[in-house]
Amino acid sequence: MSRVKENLIELGSLGRKDGARVESYEQLDTDKGLWRLEGNELSKASKDYLVETMEEAGLEIRFDRAGNIFGRKEGTDPGRKAVMSGSHLDSVKNGGQFDGPLGVIGALEAVRVINEEGFEHSRPIEVAVFVGEEGSAFERGLIGSEVLTGAISYDEVLNLANSDGELLKNVLGDYRGEFLMDLGGVEYFVELHPEQGPVLDTEGIPVGIVESITGLYWLRVVIEGEENHAGTTPMKMRKDALVKAAEIVSFVHEKALDMAEKTNGSFVATVGRLEVHPSATNIIPGRVELGIDIRDVNQGNIDVFKAAVTDKVAEVSRVPGMKAKAQVLVDKPPCLCSGEVIEAIERAVRELGLEARKMSSGAAHDAQNLAGKVKTAMIFVQSANGISHSPREWTSWEDVETGVNVLTRVIKDLSG
Numbered sequence: 001m002s003r004v005k006e007n008l009i010e011l012g013s014l015g016r017k018d019g020a021r022v023e024s025y026e027q028l029d030t031d032k033g034l035w036r037l038e039g040n041e042l043s044k045a046s047k048d049y050l051v052e053t054m055e056e057a058g059l060e061i062r063f064d065r066a067g068n069i070f071g072r073k074e075g076t077d078p079g080r081k082a083v084m085s086g087s088h089l090d091s092v093k094n095g096g097q098f099d100g101p102l103g104v105i106g107a108l109e110a111v112r113v114i115n116e117e118g119f120e121h122s123r124p125i126e127v128a129v130f131v132g133e134e135g136s137a138f139e140r141g142l143i144g145s146e147v148l149t150g151a152i153s154y155d156e157v158l159n160l161a162n163s164d165g166e167l168l169k170n171v172l173g174d175y176r177g178e179f180l181m182d183l184g185g186v187e188y189f190v191e192l193h194p195e196q197g198p199v200l201d202t203e204g205i206p207v208g209i210v211e212s213i214t215g216l217y218w219l220r221v222v223i224e225g226e227e228n229h230a231g232t233t234p235m236k237m238r239k240d241a242l243v244k245a246a247e248i249v250s251f252v253h254e255k256a257l258d259m260a261e262k263t264n265g266s267f268v269a270t271v272g273r274l275e276v277h278p279s280a281t282n283i284i285p286g287r288v289e290l291g292i293d294i295r296d297v298n299q300g301n302i303d304v305f306k307a308a309v310t311d312k313v314a315e316v317s318r319v320p321g322m323k324a325k326a327q328v329l330v331d332k333p334p335c336l337c338s339g340e341v342i343e344a345i346e347r348a349v350r351e352l353g354l355e356a357r358k359m360s361s362g363a364a365h366d367a368q369n370l371a372g373k374v375k376t377a378m379i380f381v382q383s384a385n386g387i388s389h390s391p392r393e394w395t396s397w398e399d400v401e402t403g404v405n406v407l408t409r410v411i412k413d414l415s416g
């Protein structure tokens, strides 16, 4: 266990601008989270460390054309389809050290334990590290698993631009290769992850067994009005893009509250990004960009909401001299997990004498892409105080150990 802790602390340190090693909740600093955006220097240093650590475990490393990393351990019957497990290394802006790395190091630890025990498994085991999960650099998440499942082509993904206009292929540089993973050779995918919500922590249950993963819909809305002098332009003659953006922010929040109340309660919508141009106190904002995130495990609810938001955006264009347009960045339906993998997790939990509950994931994961191609499920452990996508994200070392133990059993079970 101590090596899992060391790997996670070291990866956390490699993701922080000041390199701080954070070993306990009390050491968290809200201004000093992780900034391991895909392709940046911190991300490269983290990949170097990870690949070295995977090689030490005897894994055969391959970088695919999009920068996904795979580490393979052969089974006694290489003709059988593999068990794949892993997650991502990239973080959100000012994020925490467990979202992603827990699933990567968990899978790696399972391999180390299997090596040490000399456990015989007939299926190969693949440890997977997906590129660009968070969408924090490229305004589109889950890109590594999207390319793997064929939802996006290698060319398209490599030519995605980040907010500085740099292309993924350029920021990845040498951190990609020629390998192409064929999911036809993979039977199961299982991902260990912090819950990133309050349910397990509040209920005092150590393990969540994920039955379904949220649908995800991202919109970029651009509103154009007219930049003008804040002192000389009479109130009635303004075309203020920020005022219209504010109406959309309120609409999204109020409508989402209403939908959550009237439906299954899992519906959520957020305006998490707002860019005001030119953003000066004495200038009427001429252009505003909004990033809207809409989620539910029920696709029908997402459809109703997106139609309402689209109408609201269209209203802005009816104001003389103003324009608004919405662009869909992500449209991912909800997914159901595999009964077979869920049963394997249930067996592991039972054998370890742990309490567990079934649940759905409100966070997006590469697992939801994989689920369309291979039998997939996820294991959740507690997020302290339900906080995530924040520098205050934490999972206790006890919960880390629990999650890794469950994952190890599941991988042994499915590969044996």
Ligand code: GLV
Residues within 6 Å of the ligand: 133, 134, 141, 362, 363, 364, 365
């Ligand atoms: C990814 O973590 C997401 O749910 O946005």
Ligand code: MN
Residues within 6 Å of the ligand: 088, 099, 100, 133, 193, 365
């Ligand atoms: Mn994650």
Ligand code: MN
Residues within 6 Å of the ligand: 092, 099, 134, 389
């Ligand atoms: Mn995340």
